[in-house]
Every structure is written in C-alpha cells, then in structure tokens.
Amino acid sequence: MLDPRYVADNLDEVRTKLLRRSPAAAESLSAIAELSGARRKLVAETEVKQAARNAANQDMAKLAKSPDKAAFAARREELKTLSGEVKALETQLSQHEEHMKAQLMAVPNMPSDGTPDGKGEDENVEVRQWGNKPTFDFEAKNHWDLGEQLGVLDFERAAKLSGARFSVLRGLGSRLERALSAFMLDLHTVEHGYTEITPPYLVKASALEGTGQLPKFEEDLFKTHRHGSEDDTEALYLIPTAEVPVTNLHQNEILAAEDLPVSYTALTPCFRSEAGSYGKDVRGLVRQHQFHKVELVRFVEPENSFDELEKLTGHAEEVLKKLGLHYRVVELCAGDLGFTAAKTYDLEVWLPGQNAYREISSCSCFVDFQARRAKIRYRPGGKGKPKLVHTLNGSGLAVGRTWIAVLEQYQNADGSVTVPEVLRPFMGTDKISTS
RNA sequence: GGAGGCGUGGCCGAGUGGUCGAAGGCAGCGGUUUUGAAAACCGCCGAGGGUUUACGCCCUCCGAAGGUUCGAAUCCUUUCGCCUCCGCCA
Known part of the structure; x- marks a missing residue:
C-alpha cells in the first residue's frame, strides 16, 4: 500500500511513476488524493467535538458529587445531543477511512527509479x-x-x-x-x-x-x-x-x-x-x-x-x-x-x-x-x-x-x-x- | 465437541462506571554520586492520528467488533486467542 499522505502531497510524481506500469495503475489516484485531504478536515472536526465532550464529562463528574440534582439532569440532556454528534462524526470518519483504504489497496507499488521502461x-x-x-x-x-x-x-x-x-x-x-x-x-x-x-x-x-x-x-x-x-x-x-x-x-x-x-x-x-x-x-x-x-x-x-x-x-x-x-x-x-x-x-x-x-x-x-x-x-x-x-x-x-x-x-x-x-x-x- | 478460567504498556501486575493512557515493580535510557563499577537517589520510558517552524497542545487505542450510559479498562452482546479438565484423534 502506498502512503496516502505521500500520494496527496506528491500526486504528479506518483502518477508519473505508476503510468510506467499501465494507465490503469494510475486511475484512482486523484480520488485518493482528494479523500486523503478530506480526511484531514474530517479528523480535525471530529476531534474538536470530542474535546468538547470530554471537557463536559469532567464537569459532570464534579456535578454528580454536588447536591444540585436539577443542574445535573439538565446538563445531562444537553450532553446527549453533543454525544450523538460525536458519534455521528466518528462513524462518518471511519467510513471515509475505510473507503480510502479500499481504493488504496487496489493501487500497485511504484516501480523503482532504475526499473526499465516497457509494457510487458x-x-x-x-x-x-x-x-x-x-x-x-x-x-x-x-x-x-x-x-x-x-x-x-x-x-x-x-x-x-x-x-x-x-x-x-x-x-x-x-x-x-x-x-x-x-x-x-x-x-x-x-x-x-x-x-x-x-x-x-x-x-x-x-x-x-x-x-x-x-x-x-x-x-x-x-x-x-x-x-x-x-x-x-x-x-x-x-x-x-x-x-x-x-x-x-x-x-x-x-x-x-x-x-x-x-x-x-x-x-x-x-x-x-x-x-x-x-x-x-x-x-x-x-x-x-x-x-x-x-x-x-x-x-x-x-x-x-x-x-x-x-x-x-x-x-x-x-x-x-x-x-x-x-x-x-x-x-x-x-x-x-x-x-x-x-x-x-x-x-x-x-x-x-x-x-x-x-x-x-x-x-x-x-x-x-x-x-x-x-x-x-x-x-x-x-x-x-x-x-x-x-x-x-x-x-x-x-x-x-x-x-x-x-x-x-x-x-x-x-x-x-x-x-x-x-x-x-x-x-x-x-x-x-x-x- | 462438552465444562470452566483468562486476555491491561517490552515483561510482571493493580485497577469492577466518573478527572485512568492507566498504580506499583522489573527491564531499558539519561543524570547525581564514585578513581572506575556496583548500590542508592532523581528523571525519562507504548502506539497511531491531527495541529505546530519548534516547544507543545489535542484526539483515539486496556485482544477485536458492536451495545448500554451524560460518561466504559470497568456493565451487556458477539467474536478471536490462550490455559485447565473431559471426549475424540495423527
């Protein structure tokens, strides 16, 4: 498997090398580069939400010990929503990664620089x-x-x-x-x-x-x-x-x-x-x-x-x-x-x-x-x-x-x-x- | 195939719902001390990802996958692996 990050950052080089194998070998590269970039954004977005949820949960740990049961119950309802959002993003991210990996697994290795040109x-x-x-x-x-x-x-x-x-x-x-x-x-x-x-x-x-x-x-x-x-x-x-x-x-x-x-x-x-x-x-x-x-x-x-x-x-x-x-x-x-x-x-x-x-x-x-x-x-x-x-x-x-x-x-x-x-x-x- | 038990960091091992990536020990690394070494003491010491010139910060991971919950190493389900006893067998 090629490194998705390398593919995204060096798309032209990777394409040129794979074209030495065959036109088919280079086919899905653009899609992979795009998926790789999109993944980074999705990861950032997910992590912001996760951090918010984690912070809120620490507050909850304190609230749970305080006598203010109403505040606890109210906050809990709020967190249900946040937690749902996190889960949705996590699911989306893992599907995205699975999709990217599936594409990547079908891409052959790059020929070494010394490998001679030729079709077969x-x-x-x-x-x-x-x-x-x-x-x-x-x-x-x-x-x-x-x-x-x-x-x-x-x-x-x-x-x-x-x-x-x-x-x-x-x-x-x-x-x-x-x-x-x-x-x-x-x-x-x-x-x-x-x-x-x-x-x-x-x-x-x-x-x-x-x-x-x-x-x-x-x-x-x-x-x-x-x-x-x-x-x-x-x-x-x-x-x-x-x-x-x-x-x-x-x-x-x-x-x-x-x-x-x-x-x-x-x-x-x-x-x-x-x-x-x-x-x-x-x-x-x-x-x-x-x-x-x-x-x-x-x-x-x-x-x-x-x-x-x-x-x-x-x-x-x-x-x-x-x-x-x-x-x-x-x-x-x-x-x-x-x-x-x-x-x-x-x-x-x-x-x-x-x-x-x-x-x-x-x-x-x-x-x-x-x-x-x-x-x-x-x-x-x-x-x-x-x-x-x-x-x-x-x-x-x-x-x-x-x-x-x-x-x-x-x-x-x-x-x-x-x-x-x-x-x-x-x-x-x-x-x-x-x- | 039947019955039971167990899976936590390189290793050993604590942790049974709340600030735990996780006590403690061993090994390893760096340092203090020493003529040198040992011992003692202090510090560091898992992986992946995101972000950053960098220091760092953040996220995920306690066999694996799902689920319950505001919150899971801890509860539930499934699954894989290992161990013990019985059966079968080269």
Missing part, C-alpha cells in the same frame, strides 16, 4: 548469463517424455485423482524432489544464514492482504471453508507461496533494529488456481496447481534494501550454479512488474527440451509497500518512532521447475539422466535410468 514480458532486460547452453548430439527431449519413460512422473494417474495440472512423482522422481528441497534448504541455512521456517499452509485473508494477493487477486487462490460454513470471514486460503505466511510472521510487530536484517527460508507447497491461464503450458510440470518452492524472505532497513535485493538474488543464483544449470538473469520492466514489487529480477533457467529460458525464481524488493499493509516496523537506532521495514523475497528456488531443468539439462542419449554432483549424497545414485 518482451521488454524485460537481460542482465547476465551464467554457464553455457548444454549441447547434445541427439535431439533433446522434454521432461514429460523423459520423466514418463523413466517411470518417475505420472500425469494420467494424477488426473484420475485431482484432474488437470496435477502430477504424481514416483521412485527416484520423488527422491529428486526431496533431494533438491533438502539441498536448497541446507545451502540457505548453513551458507547464507537464513533461519528455516515451517509455516501453516492455510492462512486467513488478513495475511494475504498483508502481502498483496488480496483483495485484488482472489481468483488466483484456492479458498476453503469449514464443513457447513459459508462464512467468508472465516475462510482459509491455501498459500500460493511461502511469502505469505513467512512475511506475515511479523505483521503488527516492531522489530529491534539490531535484529535486522531478518532472513527466513521456508519449503512449502504452493497452490495456485491458474485461472486465466487456460491453454498455457498444458503439458508437463511447468504450470501446476500444486508445487513445492523454497522461498527466501528478508526484512531489512530501508536504507539498503536494493543492495539486499542483489544479495538475495545472488543466494538464489547460487543454487543454480551449484547444480551446474545454465541460466540467465532478467530485470523486469515496469509493465511486467508484479503488483507489490518495486524492482524484480527473474532467474530463467535453460530448458533444452523446450528450447527456451523459463522462470525458475523471481526476486523482488517491495520497499515499504507490504510493510505498510502488514504493519511491520522497526525502531531505528533502538529508540524513537518506529519506521516501516522494507521487505524482500525470492524463490530459492521453485523445486518443480528445478526438477524439470535437471532432467532436461542432464539428459543422456539413452534417456537416462545424470544426477548433478551436489545432489548425489541426497540421491544415493549418480544416475536416473530405467534399469
């Missing part, structure tokens, strides 16, 4: 590449053919259980999923200093509001109700990413400055309804309703949040480097930036079976956008007024897509797959094959 995916900027495209003296297969032939991947039975966009792993396929997860968590906790978290996979709407998935993107989520209940206020949602529970761990908290940066990593399943992606990636594991992801989340001081993004991106890249998987880093242009992000790097791994780079991680700095929604603050220098922290997160990595990349980049002519060196201790074998 095609205008993202390649920042660097690592490694080389593997070459094959045979035609590279895609992972779904490889996986099914190796007996480690089964879409048909998954469809029987759950329908489209689900998968079943088997044997060394399952082992590979587990190996990748453990390898990533070990790397981030031991070498990068992250604390491992195992969060709930079902969360309240308030958590999703904190990180920005709600109220705007409900259609992307799986929503659950207790048996017999249709009450939306107690609905729980399956998490679309660990970002949600892990970032909201500190909602409504004031962190100690000396504890920053706080760094968490979490392996969780992620659930996405993929509404509106019909026809996209219908085959294979790329786009599933359920997948595992190791997430990195950091809470940092505002001064160095963009440096911290470079570090966090580096932590995610390290996974690919250690696995020996060729990839590239792209910086998202303003038009392709997610709703909450100020700046984002995507890591795209090379998939020979599809002859394409595919997103395997997305690392973003949200500045104070999520922190304002979730009320996550810290006390600078250990004293004084609390300030909003900056939040960052990135996939480190999407396990399912890493699984794909290992199969496709490490495939052999006979349809077997060589296990990357670093995974062998976790896999107990150096090869996945049918024999």
